[in-house]
Amino acid sequence: MTRFVATFLALMVVCLPVAAQPRGDAAAVAAAERLLEQAGGADAWRKGTFEAAERAFLRSGETAELRIVRDFKKMTRLIERRSPSTTFKEWVAPDGGWSERNGARAEMPASELAAELYGLKQEPYFIYHRLATAPSELRDEGASLFVFDKDERLLCGFRLAQNGT
Numbered sequence: 001m002t003r004f005v006a007t008f009l010a011l012m013v014v015c016l017p018v019a020a021q022p023r024g025d026a027a028a029v030a031a032a033e034r035l036l037e038q039a040g041g042a043d044a045w046r047k048g049t050f051e052a053a054e055r056a057f058l059r060s061g062e063t064a065e066l067r068i069v070r071d072f073k074k075m076t077r078l079i080e081r082r083s084p085s086t087t088f089k090e091w092v093a094p095d096g097g098w099s100e101r102n103g104a105r106a107e108m109p110a111s112e113l114a115a116e117l118y119g120l121k122q123e124p125y126f127i128y129h130r131l132a133t134a135p136s137e138l139r140d141e142g143a144s145l146f147v148f149d150k151d152e153r154l155l156c157g158f159r160l161a162q163n164g165t
Helices: 002-015 026-038 110-120 124-133
Strands: 049-057 063-071 076-082 087-093 096-101 104-107 137-140 144-148 154-159
Touching (some): 026 137, 026 144, 124 144
Antiparallel strands (some): 076 087, 144 154
16 A cells, blocks of 8 residues: 555656746856746746736826736737827737727738737746746846747847846
8 A cells, every 4th residue: 555655646746747947057047036036926927817007108298007918828918008198909919910099990910910929929028927837048148148939039138137136
């Protein structure tokens, strides 16, 4: 019986999902771990969706309220911006995109959609999610941490303060 329990426990440990570990030298991995911790912790960034509320100060002098919703698994983004004079929405997804200003909707041209979809991989929100969930190639170059895609394309770089933040 003891042998059965030990085998069962060993199998359970092997079958547990393991969070993807960033790859790189020790300094780069440590910098990425600090970055995630300062951004709310790896557990928070393992979630599949993220919603943010922000306030923007427009060139017109107006203040706008923003709502940004990201689905990391489906690679979608919704931005809603409301100011006293304008309502704006933008939707980006692999199957299409559009924008709407004060009720007038326009489909996103294919070239613009492609650029937006590539850009979604480079937004800090997605980078935090990626660091918490997917193997990422990292390089620490002193005052900077660089995150690369699996095909060695640079996705993002972070400037690091002397204290590592």
